Amino acid sequence: MVLLEASSRLGGQILTEHVADCLLEHGAEGFVAHSPALHEVCGRLGLATEVISQTVSRALVAEDGVLREVPPGEAGRRLGIQARPADWGRGLQSLRRGMGSLVAALAAAIGQDRIRLTTPVEAVEPADGRPSGGWLVHSGAGTSFEADGVIVALPATAAGTVFQAVDPAAAHTLQRLGTVSTLSVTLVVDKDHVRHPLDATGIVVEDTAAPAGLRACSFASSKWAGRAPSNRCVLRAFYRPPAGGVGDPEPWVERTQHYLERIIGLKGDALYTRVVSWPTAIPRYASDHEAVLAAALAPLQRLGRVALAGASVARSGLDGAVRSGYAAAEAILQAGSRAPAQ
Numbered sequence: 452m453v454l455l456e457a458s459s460r461l462g463g464q465i466l467t468e469h470v471a472d473c474l475l476e477h478g479a480e481g482f483v484a485h486s487p488a489l490h491e492v493c494g495r496l497g498l499a500t501e502v503i504s505q506t507v508s509r510a511l512v513a514e515d516g517v518l519r520e521v522p523p524g525e526a527g528r529r530l531g532i533q534a535r536p537a538d539w540g541r542g543l544q545s546l547r548r549g550m551g552s553l554v555a556a557l558a559a560a561i562g563q564d565r566i567r568l569t570t571p572v573e574a575v576e577p578a579d580g581r582p583s584g585g586w587l588v589h590s591g592a593g594t595s596f597e598a599d600g601v602i603v604a605l606p607a608t609a610a611g612t613v614f615q616a617v618d619p620a621a622a623h624t625l626q627r628l629g630t631v632s633t634l635s636v637t638l639v640v641d642k643d644h645v646r647h648p649l650d651a652t653g654i655v656v657e658d659t660a661a662p663a664g665l666r667a668c669s670f671a672s673s674k675w676a677g678r679a680p681s682n683r684c685v686l687r688a689f690y691r692p693p694a695g696g697v698g699d700p701e702p703w704v705e706r707t708q709h710y711l712e713r714i715i716g717l718k719g720d721a722l723y724t725r726v727v728s729w730p731t732a733i734p735r736y737a738s739d740h741e742a743v744l745a746a747a748l749a750p751l752q753r754l755g756r757v758a759l760a761g762a763s764v765a766r767s768g769l770d771g772a773v774r775s776g777y778a779a780a781e782a783i784l785q786a787g788s789r790a791p792a793q
């Protein structure tokens with residue numbers, strides 16, 4: 452088994468940072484609380500005792516500069532988070548040392564010698580004429596890999612590209628799936644510099660006075676225990692950025708600070724800030740998403756030992772990504788080898 456990753460780090464939309472004595476999540480911060488798939492993978496990696504639950508469940512909404520509490524589940528619904536209905540209002544769980552500890556444990560379980568970073572996959576095609584009847588995986592780094600089976604766990608557009616030659620119809624369906632971009636602005640601040648007690652998970656922003664694109668602000672260090680020392684807090688704003696890109700990070704920090712001054716009484720300079728942009732990261736799921744994908748991918752999968760995984764194929768964030776990973780591995784193990792070409 453070999454894992455090919457385009458970027459210079461593992462984790463994709465999981466990005467945990469330890470800085471200013473705080474634990475910061477710039478991508479996914481947790482997973483839906485009752486996810487059997489996450490509990491299974493954490494258990495197998497020895498992380499079961501690391502699983503933590505949210506310390507608060509109270510959520511706030513900002514309207515016309517005023518904060519008010521909303522019922523459980525309402526915040527996610529207002530934000531349009533595309534979770535499965537069973538997940539509404541049940542909160543998230545995370546890992547004590549951050550979601551990055553899941554990535555580190557997975558990498559250790561796979562083994563560094565089986566991981567190739569900065570190795571983007573460009574195409575996957577049947578290895579016709581080869582006795583194995585397997586697959587050839589071509590990477591942009593100029594190397595090709597032979598494999599008995601392939602799991603493609605890529606964003607839908609990238610998955611479409613790698614299957615372009617072997618199944619243009621499946622590629623077309625994958626590339627037409629919609630996505631939205633998101634931008635995360637994290638501030639580490641002195642607790643004394645915030646007037647509000649931050650006794651909630653955060654704020655859903657539906658405020659005409661808010662900066663354009665601001666959707667929510669999470670009180671990360673209130674939501675999770677152990678994320679900051681007692682004299683600091685971690686605030687995290689989420690924007691839907693404009694289509695043309697996000698540009699310079701500093702204005703995003705300034706407009707976040709300015710709004711939080713008004714809404715929670717934030718004063719003074721932040722001790723640390725970081726802006727992370729996630730272009731076209733979040734899939735948009737139509738109600739028939741799974742059915743459309745299953746139909747489009749069936750001819751491809753009949754070629755044997757090829758499967759897709761990731762948030763593009765199964766909804767509910769990390770839960771969908773891990774769930775689909777297990778399903779893909781199962782499908783590969785059950786499928787026969789691709790019959791060699793006649």
Ligand SMILES: Cc1cc2nc3c(=O)[nH]c(=O)nc-3n(C[C@H](O)[C@H](O)[C@H](O)COP(=O)(O)OP(=O)(O)OC[C@H]3O[C@@H](n4cnc5c(N)ncnc54)[C@H](O)[C@@H]3O)c2cc1C
Binds near residue numbers: 456457464479480
């Ligand atoms: C800001 C933010 C906050 C979020 N918060 C949560 C949360 O709290 N809870 C939750 O459940 N979900 C959350 N999500 C969603 C969740 O992170 C994703 O659903 C999940 O990480 C998707 O995993 P994935 O493996 O499908 O894709 P990704 O994490 O995007 O991984 C895809 C990987 O493929 C690599 N790649 C791309 N092209 C190629 C190529 N051609 N060849 C090789 N490798 C390639 C990428 O570099 C990347 O490492 C959040 C997402 C964002 C952006």
